[in-house]
Amino acid sequence: MPELPEVETIKRGLEKNIVGKTIADFGSDWKKNINKPLAEYKKIVKGLKIEAIKRRAKMLILDLSKGWDILIHLKLTGQLVYGSKTKCLVGGHPIEEGYDCLPNKFTHASFTFTDKSHLYFNDIRKFGWLRLYKDNELAEEFEKMKLGIEPLSKEFTLDYLKQIFKKKPNKKIKQFLMDQTIIAGLGNIYSDEVCFYAKVRPNRLVKDLKEKEIKLIYQGIKKILQASIKAQGTTFSNYRNAEGEAGAYSKQLKVYGRYGEKCKVCGTEIKRIKIGGRTSSYCLKCQK
Numbered sequence: 001m002p003e004l005p006e007v008e009t010i011k012r013g014l015e016k017n018i019v020g021k022t023i024a025d026f027g028s029d030w031k032k033n034i035n036k037p038l039a040e041y042k043k044i045v046k047g048l049k050i051e052a053i054k055r056r057a058k059m060l061i062l063d064l065s066k067g068w069d070i071l072i073h074l075k076l077t078g079q080l081v082y083g084s085k086t087k088c089l090v091g092g093h094p095i096e097e098g099y100d101c102l103p104n105k106f107t108h109a110s111f112t113f114t115d116k117s118h119l120y121f122n123d124i125r126k127f128g129w130l131r132l133y134k135d136n137e138l139a140e141e142f143e144k145m146k147l148g149i150e151p152l153s154k155e156f157t158l159d160y161l162k163q164i165f166k167k168k169p170n171k172k173i174k175q176f177l178m179d180q181t182i183i184a185g186l187g188n189i190y191s192d193e194v195c196f197y198a199k200v201r202p203n204r205l206v207k208d209l210k211e212k213e214i215k216l217i218y219q220g221i222k223k224i225l226q227a228s229i230k231a232q233g234t235t236f237s238n239y240r241n242a243e244g245e246a247g248a249y250s251k252q253l254k255v256y257g258r259y260g261e262k263c264k265v266c267g268t269e270i271k272r273i274k275i276g277g278r279t280s281s282y283c284l285k286c287q288k
């Protein structure tokens, strides 16, 4: 699933291309994953302008005129594809060759803008969704989701992290980092990487972490997320046709998905364990 850096990358890529455009039409073959009957959805969004594109946790928000918003979750395999006569963007990345910016059999929703460009929502596994809300309804939805703090915000300080650690002393650090109601945006990839950075094993209990380790976890969250955004995220799935420059952070991963390979720091074989049903990779020697 795309995590904070990937969704942020998509946001930044699309920002330059769709903000300011007016929706001329909307289509979907996907009743379950839009929250209103298609005819009603279509009637509302036609003629609305995209005023901004925002991110909250792992979700995107199309901020529309007249107080409407579309909340988008890509889930496991959702993809936003922007196409015009001169440009093609997949997941916010320019794709030079080998990618068709036309709808395909995995396209389940599409926006047509008044300048004839398009935004397609492709999803192989169909877990993703596009929900249309009024501003106040969107605020209510966010309330219901009980989303945690944005880790790249100014409010997320070392003291804040220490406070929230105190509230969940018996959680394993990996589960703590992945809990969207505590910190929003980290999933399996970046929680593994943060644990490696802090030299702590993913199954350590929060209450047993030392002061020095807490500092490193804090530092790791900020540094790793920022470095990944800079590299345009991690390409972790092969559903893309062309990788191009996309997702260069894959090369910088230290442990995630590297089970059985050698640790880049000490050469020890990377191990894996299941924590809360998720596989976590770590180095037995570098992480205590």
Ligand SMILES: [Zn+2]
Residues within 6 Å of the ligand: 263, 264, 265, 266, 267, 268, 283, 284, 285, 286, 287
């Ligand atoms: Zn190691």
